[in-house]
Amino acid sequence: MFRFFIRRVALTLPTFVALMFVTFVAVRLVPGDPIEARTGERGIAPERLAMLRHELGLDRPVWQQFLDYANGIVHGDFGVSIVTKTPVLSEFATLFPATLELTLCGLAFAIVLGIPAGVIAAVKRGSVFDHTMMTIALTGYSMPIFWWGLLLIMFMSEYLGLTPVSGRMDLINFYFEPVTGFMLVDSLLSDQEGAFSSAVSHLILPAIVLGTVPLAVIARMTRSSMLEVLGEDYVRTARAKGLSPFRVVGLHALRNALIPVVTVIGLQTGTLLGGAVLTETIFAWPGVGKWLIESIARRDYPALQGGIMLITSIVILVNLIVDLTYVAINPRIRHG
Amino acid sequence: MNATSTPLLSIRNLSVTFATGRGPFRAVDKVDLDVAAGELVAIVGESGSGKSVAMLAVMGLLPWTATVTADRLSFDGKDLLALTPRERRKIIGRDLSMIFQEPMSSLNPCFTVGFQLREAMKAHLDLDKTARQKRAVELLDLVGIPEPERRLKAFPHQLSGGMSQRVMIAMALACNPKLIIADEPTTALDVTIQAQILDLLLRLQKDSGVGLVLITHDMGVVAETAQRVCVHYAGQQVEMQDTRGLFRDPHHPYTSALLAALPERASGRILPSIPGVVPGLADRPAGCLFSPRCRFATQTCRTIPPPRAGADLGYALCHTPLVDGHPRALKKLEMPA
Ligand SMILES: Nc1ncnc2c1ncn2[C@@H]1O[C@H](COP(=O)(O)OP(=O)(O)OP(=O)(O)O)[C@@H](O)[C@H]1O
Ligand code: SF4
Ligand SMILES: [Mg+2]
Numbered sequence: 001m002f003r004f005f006i007r008r009v010a011l012t013l014p015t016f017v018a019l020m021f022v023t024f025v026a027v028r029l030v031p032g033d034p035i036e037a038r039t040g041e042r043g044i045a046p047e048r049l050a051m052l053r054h055e056l057g058l059d060r061p062v063w064q065q066f067l068d069y070a071n072g073i074v075h076g077d078f079g080v081s082i083v084t085k086t087p088v089l090s091e092f093a094t095l096f097p098a099t100l101e102l103t104l105c106g107l108a109f110a111i112v113l114g115i116p117a118g119v120i121a122a123v124k125r126g127s128v129f130d131h132t133m134m135t136i137a138l139t140g141y142s143m144p145i146f147w148w149g150l151l152l153i154m155f156m157s158e159y160l161g162l163t164p165v166s167g168r169m170d171l172i173n174f175y176f177e178p179v180t181g182f183m184l185v186d187s188l189l190s191d192q193e194g195a196f197s198s199a200v201s202h203l204i205l206p207a208i209v210l211g212t213v214p215l216a217v218i219a220r221m222t223r224s225s226m227l228e229v230l231g232e233d234y235v236r237t238a239r240a241k242g243l244s245p246f247r248v249v250g251l252h253a254l255r256n257a258l259i260p261v262v263t264v265i266g267l268q269t270g271t272l273l274g275g276a277v278l279t280e281t282i283f284a285w286p287g288v289g290k291w292l293i294e295s296i297a298r299r300d301y302p303a304l305q306g307g308i309m310l311i312t313s314i315v316i317l318v319n320l321i322v323d324l325t326y327v328a329i330n331p332r333i334r335h336g
Numbered sequence: 337m338n339a340t341s342t343p344l345l346s347i348r349n350l351s352v353t354f355a356t357g358r359g360p361f362r363a364v365d366k367v368d369l370d371v372a373a374g375e376l377v378a379i380v381g382e383s384g385s386g387k388s389v390a391m392l393a394v395m396g397l398l399p400w401t402a403t404v405t406a407d408r409l410s411f412d413g414k415d416l417l418a419l420t421p422r423e424r425r426k427i428i429g430r431d432l433s434m435i436f437q438e439p440m441s442s443l444n445p446c447f448t449v450g451f452q453l454r455e456a457m458k459a460h461l462d463l464d465k466t467a468r469q470k471r472a473v474e475l476l477d478l479v480g481i482p483e484p485e486r487r488l489k490a491f492p493h494q495l496s497g498g499m500s501q502r503v504m505i506a507m508a509l510a511c512n513p514k515l516i517i518a519d520e521p522t523t524a525l526d527v528t529i530q531a532q533i534l535d536l537l538l539r540l541q542k543d544s545g546v547g548l549v550l551i552t553h554d555m556g557v558v559a560e561t562a563q564r565v566c567v568h569y570a571g572q573q574v575e576m577q578d579t580r581g582l583f584r585d586p587h588h589p590y591t592s593a594l595l596a597a598l599p600e601r602a603s604g605r606i607l608p609s610i611p612g613v614v615p616g617l618a619d620r621p622a623g624c625l626f627s628p629r630c631r632f633a634t635q636t637c638r639t640i641p642p643p644r645a646g647a648d649l650g651y652a653l654c655h656t657p658l659v660d661g662h663p664r665a666l667k668k669l670e671m672p673a
Contacts, residue, residue, distance in 0.1 A: 234444040242429030
């Protein structure tokens, strides 16, 4: 187990180096540069342009810029935003809880509905429930996030008036200092009546939108994994003991069926964080995604580089944790 | 069959049909079986002759594609077919348990041996936690597993095939059953330990007085241990006799061919092969299913399904059951009611 851990961690190092290179290049592939983005159509005097470029280090050779950037990251310095002049890391740290809260809630939505749906579909394979579930899952999987988000806003917010259209909190009626950065927690801590339900009502639509694709994937994966496991000899053994179907399916079969599902959930976390960018834009959710999109518009190289680097590192980290969990829940590997 | 005492397990005309992509497939066709308390009955037959399916039907463990019908399927005085699933689960795993062909895949890889062993007791016995643990240790000891306490904490993949089958046997014994069905309990094991496991099973059966249905390919074992033998062929039960009678004077040509093909009788331990194959779904003959391979086959055999003979002729499913190796025409009256 320990050796596996070391090996697995060592394997992520090259990924980080590649990641550093790719973000650096990708950011610079966007046409224009930070100064053009700021001056826009107005134009700028050549000597002022040269000065600004020098100030931002853009006049230095690209490879040197890369070395500076890489060197900074190795020392935990992700640079300073060109626009806000604040360190990228602290800006990220302020915004990330919002993204994390959204992602976790989206994931929770997907898991809480996806696993039972997949299990029931597998147990009742070929039934109306099975066919309906799998059709919904396929639809959910192929639905463009943007369109699905707008559809939900139109129906739930505009037509039914059930949920707010955007943001994380009703800022007119409530104000409190962030403690954890999670609105659900902070609103509870604030002791203000109605704050929590306001947080929930803001969160619910974005979480559903974000969780839809993972929900579809988890439900389908659970179903197929479960179908396979239900045919295994040890499930027959469990039934031969006279155990209740609930115990046979929910314990003996599910425990085994979950092994691939956990991997899929981990892989979905990457998709989720990516999807959060879009979802945050649709719902004006003040998180990392919205910030990154805005940084693209401003060609804020340090913010973009650092932001993408950080969010991707988190994805890599999550995948690492998933791999270790996989080992932990699978005794065949644990004691291999 | 013992008419005076009611048998523990009593089966009449058990049939199992699977719904398959190519239409219904009858895997078990009108099988009878009686097992008295403490008796050892063997079921023999080539691969695919429906032995496992018939016993899984008794346990109620067949997949949903299977349709089970029977004139009688009673265990311990209860009609198994009339029970609700919940009532049936009270019997399965307690009074009636089963040992499977593949020990390695029959244990759940995610749970420890101890967990899986105690779980059956938890479901059926009125024992508290410590009592269950104590009994688990005793059971492993009983089936000859050294260091039982340590083994209880092991996961199935840490056990060898023979060890796994010992655990399966312990599990089958956990709730003091009245009948155990052992489905080829040694086939998947190394030849070197097959005998050990079988001896263990037979010793435990003798000691505890539990009834045992032993599905096997091993005619040698049958000759040495079973009181009665059922011979299955292509889903049908072609003969049932006392073991001594069966080996002395087999009445069905298939049984006779099986015994004739045994090298020096009981010394060959594997079910001998006889020419030809068991007919599948597509190539079932119209008359007797054994007719393509039977050396006594007549035109009648090929067109008309044979009737069942009486007890004196081993309930042989044959137009002309053998007596002392020679075909004898059935009298009409000998068909069972
Ligand atoms: N779930 C199922 N669906 C369809 N057909 C099945 C199913 N299970 C078993 N069968 C068929 O039923 C027939 C009898 O199978 P069974 O496993 O009872 O044979 P067996 O006598 O136990 O053979 P073996 O000695 O190899 O264990 C086989 O032809 C098999 O293909
Ligand atoms: S009925 Fe005919 S073919 Fe079938 S076993 Fe008897 S003699 Fe052979
Ligand atoms: Mg079998």
